[in-house]
Amino acid sequence: MAVPFPFRARHPARAALLAAALLAACHRQPPTAETASPAPEAEAARGPGASTPAAKPAPATPFKMPPLAAGPAELWKEFSGAKAFEEVRKQVEIGPRPAGSPEIEKARALIERSLKSSSWQVERQSFTDETPRGPVIFVNLVARYLPAGIPSAPKHTQRAIVCSHYDTKRFSTIKFVGASDGASSTGALLELARVLALAPALAVQVELVFFDGEEAIVQYTDPGDAKPDGLYGSRHYARELRDSGRARQFKLGILWDMIGDKDFNITLPPDSPADLAREIFAGAEALKVREKFGYLDRGILDDHVPLNTFAKIPTIDLIDFDYLYWHTADDTLERLAPDGLEHTGAVTLYHLRKALK
Numbered sequence: 503m504a505v506p507f508p509f510r511a512r513h514p515a516r517a518a519l520l521a522a523a524l525l526a527a528c529h530r531q532p533p534t535a536e537t538a539s540p541a542p543e544a545e546a547a548r549g550p551g552a553s554t555p556a557a558k559p560a561p562a563t564p565f566k567m568p569p570l571a572a573g574p575a576e577l578w579k580e581f582s583g584a585k586a587f588e589e590v591r592k593q594v595e596i597g598p599r600p601a602g603s604p605e606i607e608k609a610r611a612l613i614e615r616s617l618k619s620s621s622w623q624v625e626r627q628s629f630t631d632e633t634p635r636g637p638v639i640f641v642n643l644v645a646r647y648l649p650a651g652i653p654s655a656p657k658h659t660q661r662a663i664v665c666s667h668y669d670t671k672r673f674s675t676i677k678f679v680g681a682s683d684g685a686s687s688t689g690a691l692l693e694l695a696r697v698l699a700l701a702p703a704l705a706v707q708v709e710l711v712f713f714d715g716e717e718a719i720v721q722y723t724d725p726g727d728a729k730p731d732g733l734y735g736s737r738h739y740a741r742e743l744r745d746s747g748r749a750r751q752f753k754l755g756i757l758w759d760m761i762g763d764k765d766f767n768i769t770l771p772p773d774s775p776a777d778l779a780r781e782i783f784a785g786a787e788a789l790k791v792r793e794k795f796g797y798l799d800r801g802i803l804d805d806h807v808p809l810n811t812f813a814k815i816p817t818i819d820l821i822d823f824d825y826l827y828w829h830t831a832d833d834t835l836e837r838l839a840p841d842g843l844e845h846t847g848a849v850t851l852y853h854l855r856k857a858l859k
């Protein structure tokens with residue numbers, strides 16, 4: 503992650519954008535999950551009010567979605583902190599995994615293999631962006647559940663995004679493996695994929711995104727700046743959602759970042775979408791971990807910001823920024839415990855069950 507930032511003069515504009523996003527969300531119509539025809543995507547890509555069809559390639563043969571099992575009612579009980587921790591360990595053992603490095607490609611291969619074993623189809627969203635150190639190739643991994651019996655995962659059934667960054671910050675003076683800052687949320691997201699696959703009717707409503715390039719190459723700047731540094735992957739993904747029209751199908755987003763600390767406490771940014779924050783607190787209360795969820799006293803610039811401002815999808819950042827070892831050589835496995843991973847996974851699943859009926 504991510505950097506705390508003071509609220510500056512231009513941030514009232516951001517607050518207005520967030521309010522508009524919430525308002526828009528209230529009027530958003532959920533798509534149906536009955537069929538998997540590609541036609542709705544073509545419709546969405548044209549945008550509202552378009553009078554002539556956009557020039558698009560002929561759609562593939564529509565296929566019918568098979569019946570999907572609802573899975574366990576109390577799905578959140580299936581999330582294992584221990585299994586998530588094993589995924590975290592595998593990421594950390596690669597070593598530093600900065601954007602554009604050979605090591606981050608190893609991280610991608612691990613993520614893809616794990617997702618595939620849980621019946622998720624992975625799209626590599628590659629792009630080149632300018633950074634203060636020259637152009638870098640970034641790769642977001644976008645995972646969609648692939649129900650048995652159909653050839654490819656539908657893209658119009660998703661209504662929630664759960665996301666994390668998997669890159670680690672590049673340091674020239676220390677060996678930084680990002681156990682909490684990068685690996686923790688990535689490993690937990692792989693465990694979430696395994697658990698969601700137990701409930702296919704819910705899984706097709708969730709898009710899992712692993713962002714590249716969350717860390718600044720030199721220093722964070724506001725994502726709205728002319729040459730921003732940091733949040734490369736989420737800026738690209740959010741703009742693509744907006745420009746393709748897919749943003750409209752999403753009701754909410756949940757970002758995870760730095761959730762591995764032994765002394766786990768979620769510190770929500772003060773500008774979190776209010777309804778979503780209330781619902782997350784209610785979920786934490788129901789699961790008897792309410793005391794672990796509170797607010798930070800400063801704003802946080804993290805991957806939720808482009809989703810809120812560019813794609814206008816109300817997105818909350820579940821982050822433990824009260825972490826002594828942030829951006830130090832001591833952000834290692836020894837500082838971590840499975841508990842925070844399990845609490846975050848369970849509260850998220852509880853909310854997805856409530857919000858995506």
Ligand SMILES: [Zn+2]
Nearest residue numbers: 503504671683
């Ligand atoms: Zn970081």
